[in-house]
Amino acid sequence: MKKYLVKRILLIVPTLLGITFITYLMIRLAPGDYTKLKMGMEGALKSGSISREILEQEKKLYGLDKPIVVGYVDWLAKSARLDFGTSRKDGRPVSKRIAEALPITLTLNIISMIIIYIISIPMGVVSAVKKESAFDRGSSLVLFILYSLPTFWVGLLLLLYLGSGEYLNLFPLGGFRSDWAAEAGILTRILDVGWHLVLPVVTLTYGGFAFLSRYTRANMLEVINQQYIMTARAKGLAEKKVIFVHAFRNSLIPLITLMATLLPGLLGGSVIVESIFSVPGMGMLAFEAILSRDIPVIMAIETIAALLTLAGILVADLAYALADPRIRLEAKI
Amino acid sequence: MLGVMLLCGCSGIAPELDPYTLRIHMGAEPGTLNPITATDSYAHSINLKIYETLVDRDYDTLDVKPMLAERWEISPDHLKFRFYLKKGIVWSDGAEFTADDVVYSYDRIMDPKVSSAQLKVYYIDIQSCKKIDRYTVEFTYSRPYYLALIFCGGMPIVPKHIFNNGTDFNTHKNNRFPIGTGPFRFERWDTGKNIILVRNERYRGAKPEIRRVVYKIISEGSVALQMLKKGEIDLMGVRDIEWVRQTNSKKFTDNFYKLKYYMPSFSYIGWNSQRPFFKDRRVRLAMTHLINRKEILGKLLFGLGEIVTGPFYIFGKANDPGIRPWPYDPERAKQLLTEAGWVDHDGDGILDKDGKKFSFTFTISSGSKFAERLVSILKEDFGKVGIEMDINRYEWAVYLDKIQSKNFDATSLGWSDPDFQDDPYQIWHSSQIKGGSNYIGFSNREADRIIEAARTEFNEAKRNRMYHRFHRILHDEQPYTFMYTSPALAVVSKRFTNVKVHTRGMNYLEWKVRKPQ
Numbered sequence: 001m002k003k004y005l006v007k008r009i010l011l012i013v014p015t016l017l018g019i020t021f022i023t024y025l026m027i028r029l030a031p032g033d034y035t036k037l038k039m040g041m042e043g044a045l046k047s048g049s050i051s052r053e054i055l056e057q058e059k060k061l062y063g064l065d066k067p068i069v070v071g072y073v074d075w076l077a078k079s080a081r082l083d084f085g086t087s088r089k090d091g092r093p094v095s096k097r098i099a100e101a102l103p104i105t106l107t108l109n110i111i112s113m114i115i116i117y118i119i120s121i122p123m124g125v126v127s128a129v130k131k132e133s134a135f136d137r138g139s140s141l142v143l144f145i146l147y148s149l150p151t152f153w154v155g156l157l158l159l160l161y162l163g164s165g166e167y168l169n170l171f172p173l174g175g176f177r178s179d180w181a182a183e184a185g186i187l188t189r190i191l192d193v194g195w196h197l198v199l200p201v202v203t204l205t206y207g208g209f210a211f212l213s214r215y216t217r218a219n220m221l222e223v224i225n226q227q228y229i230m231t232a233r234a235k236g237l238a239e240k241k242v243i244f245v246h247a248f249r250n251s252l253i254p255l256i257t258l259m260a261t262l263l264p265g266l267l268g269g270s271v272i273v274e275s276i277f278s279v280p281g282m283g284m285l286a287f288e289a290i291l292s293r294d295i296p297v298i299m300a301i302e303t304i305a306a307l308l309t310l311a312g313i314l315v316a317d318l319a320y321a322l323a324d325p326r327i328r329l330e331a332k333i
Numbered sequence: 334m335l336g337v338m339l340l341c342g343c344s345g346i347a348p349e350l351d352p353y354t355l356r357i358h359m360g361a362e363p364g365t366l367n368p369i370t371a372t373d374s375y376a377h378s379i380n381l382k383i384y385e386t387l388v389d390r391d392y393d394t395l396d397v398k399p400m401l402a403e404r405w406e407i408s409p410d411h412l413k414f415r416f417y418l419k420k421g422i423v424w425s426d427g428a429e430f431t432a433d434d435v436v437y438s439y440d441r442i443m444d445p446k447v448s449s450a451q452l453k454v455y456y457i458d459i460q461s462c463k464k465i466d467r468y469t470v471e472f473t474y475s476r477p478y479y480l481a482l483i484f485c486g487g488m489p490i491v492p493k494h495i496f497n498n499g500t501d502f503n504t505h506k507n508n509r510f511p512i513g514t515g516p517f518r519f520e521r522w523d524t525g526k527n528i529i530l531v532r533n534e535r536y537r538g539a540k541p542e543i544r545r546v547v548y549k550i551i552s553e554g555s556v557a558l559q560m561l562k563k564g565e566i567d568l569m570g571v572r573d574i575e576w577v578r579q580t581n582s583k584k585f586t587d588n589f590y591k592l593k594y595y596m597p598s599f600s601y602i603g604w605n606s607q608r609p610f611f612k613d614r615r616v617r618l619a620m621t622h623l624i625n626r627k628e629i630l631g632k633l634l635f636g637l638g639e640i641v642t643g644p645f646y647i648f649g650k651a652n653d654p655g656i657r658p659w660p661y662d663p664e665r666a667k668q669l670l671t672e673a674g675w676v677d678h679d680g681d682g683i684l685d686k687d688g689k690k691f692s693f694t695f696t697i698s699s700g701s702k703f704a705e706r707l708v709s710i711l712k713e714d715f716g717k718v719g720i721e722m723d724i725n726r727y728e729w730a731v732y733l734d735k736i737q738s739k740n741f742d743a744t745s746l747g748w749s750d751p752d753f754q755d756d757p758y759q760i761w762h763s764s765q766i767k768g769g770s771n772y773i774g775f776s777n778r779e780a781d782r783i784i785e786a787a788r789t790e791f792n793e794a795k796r797n798r799m800y801h802r803f804h805r806i807l808h809d810e811q812p813y814t815f816m817y818t819s820p821a822l823a824v825v826s827k828r829f830t831n832v833k834v835h836t837r838g839m840n841y842l843e844w845k846v847r848k849p850q
């Protein structure tokens with residue numbers, strides 16, 4: 001087990017190198033670069049000798065005159081020391097920009113994931129146990145209707161009806177804290193943030209129930225038809241015990257696969273939700289960086305996401321062994 | 334739910350709105366407020382209140398007038414510009430503004446280590462910027478140019494004593510904490526939320542009545558409009574559909590002014606004249622005749638805008654109002670196409686000439702809703718006369734690359750000229766085909782001569798007569814199908830009075846605050 005772990009962790013290094021190199025390659029090879037975009041349309045169209053010279057100067061400033069491999073090695077050397085460079089947009093350290101955006105995204109994602117898991121898994125279990133019942137059909141219909149509503153539409157409707165004051169005035173129109181809350185006490189501040197988060201969290205969660213509850217239902221159904229469940233029933237166990245101890249625990253194994261996506265998923269923001277609710281999180285940060293070819297920011301976000309994905313996969317593999325004693329982790333990879 | 338109830342209570346204790354605070358909507362956050370490295374229009378509009386330049390232009394007449402300089406002298410050959418600075422002007426931290434700041438700013442703009450490519454291109458004709466004494470500076474140009482005074486007099490100026498401290502200019506901490514000489518002073522920047530300015534009590538001129546300005550960063554325009562209606566924003570620009578459909582209730586017009594005004598800008602369809610189809614003037618003219626600009630204006634832009642016939646500001650003197658737009662006339666278009674040799678020889682429904690089909694690609698930027706809807710109308714209309722059109726969409730950065738490398742047949746874009754410069758050199762001179770903004774490849778000897786001569790013509794009336802002729806050439810040649818100039822649409826809270834629209838737009842420095850009853 002220990003050997004396995006060491007080997008897996010060591011394998012992360014070349015994988016990460018591969019991912020970051022390909023990312024870097026792709027951004028550098030993509031048409032358009034930061035300076036041209038910054039110079040605006042007129043600037044971008046200029047390619048005369050003088051403007052070319054100015055462009056070259058500016059490229060040098062950002063190391064874009066170097067060959068791709070050299071540029072990548074430079075980036076690698078710096079980021080190995082946890083220096084992700086400065087953002088082109090505002091000249092501030094990338095780490096600072098991420099540190100500003102991350103708490104917002106994390107808060108939103110953790111809350112919405114908890115809500116999604118707490119609601120969908122029990123629903124999936126009940127749907128499986130009462131297969132083809134009115135509850136099963138009804139919940140599935142409702143969840144799929146929710147799933148198919150576009151977020152930007154729901155988000156705007158929520159704001160219009162619950163926040164604009166034209167109908168109801170229960171929630172603020174976006175942002176993540178009130179201006180006046182800066183001087184308030186800690187409890188008020190937390191409540192204030194919570195108050196701002198209600199609508200974004202609703203928007204983030206409503207579409208997420210369908211997938212997870214259907215997934216749980218399918219897994220449960222498979223387990224319920226196993227012979228050991230029949231055995232459990234045959235030996236006279238209470239139905240509750242059969243379902244929640246014997247069946248449910250075994251249906252968890254496929255759910256573990258989802259955990260691999262959980263960690264990187266926490267980091268990813270939704271551009272749509274962030275832009276509608278004016279909460280500047282990771283989604284907007286990454287989106288803007290890609291559109292403006294802000295290489296240091298793109299690389300930093302990409303690296304963190306890759307690292308979390310790899311960690312997520314490892315954690316999921318370890319969790320398999322914990323949940324299912326039949327799986328043995330051995331060091332023969 | 335308890336938390337929610339509690340907080341609704343809390344919002345009641347939120348401080349009352351200070352009537353002297355103006356809250357302005359911003360659709361995107363600027364990266365920096367350093368006027369030398371900033372490029373976006375939001376940074377520009379904020380910096381306009383914090384930083385000043387040597388000369389200013391009158392809000393209505395556009396005449397050049399003193400700002401940081403009290404007067405200036407221009408040498409008879411129009412190459413030397415000597416500015417005499419006002420004495421006793423202080424930066425908002427109390428230090429005195431002198432000629433050193435001007436020279437330092439010029440040096441930074443031209444410094445290869447400074448990320449100011451967007452400005453450098455405007456100052457390459459300046460040979461030197463010299464300090465004559467503490468209150469005098471002199472710019473020397475390598476060639477005469479009628480906009481030279483506006484360029485060197487409008488150069489952004491930053492405080493040397495703040496920026497010249499040995500740290501990197503591009504990442505200097507005062508890029509996000511500007512110190513200027515203007516009527517407002519920077520107070521605070523909450524990233525992703527607000528940028529706040531307060532009145533500069535050290536400002537030498539008349540103090541504005543507004544004491545505090547909060548720029549609110551809201552990326553979703555429709556949400557910002559709700560905030561405006563709720564009373565959380567006082568000034569914002571609105572989209573045409575909002576102007577027409579969502580801002581007409583009595584409640585709205587009781588509380589807000591609706592202001593519509595034109596700034597120099599126009600949209601157009603550019604025909605790549607290096608492509609076989611569009612090399613021929615008759616074909617370009619036929620294309621214009623096939624585009625029902627009036628109907629498209631009504632359908633796509635709610636009738637908000639004016640059809641233009643040339644590149645100049647329609648209310649400016651360079652524009653020749655005598656030139657009428659070519660009418661929508663498919664019959665005339667067919668005739669022109671036949672004259673040019675484009676006839677459906679093989680009877681497949683598509684025009685052809687010398688065995689080549691009239692089938693071209695219209696390239697648009699995938700972010701533009703207007704272009705998206707425009708091309709679907711054009712595709713249908715062109716199809717009716719036997720012209721086949723495909724549509725290519727690219728992300729903005731990729732799109733610009735395609736345009737720059739002239740790898741397109743036709744495209745739809747717009748130009749704006751926020752500083753009222755008029756000079757058509759960059760877009761229309763044939764020298765700009767290689768290495769400039771003349772990416773459609775327009776080349777006309779007479780037009781070149783006019784453009785060159787106008788650059789050194791210092792008599793405005795004479796220059797405008799030259800531009801009228803140039804306007805006529807463009808109208809005949811149709812290198813672009815000139816489309817529309819669209820108005821700026823703004824709504825402003827009636828908490829303020831004296832809200833006027835000038836040639837240069839609005840200026841909240843002159844606004845008065847309606848006394849609370």
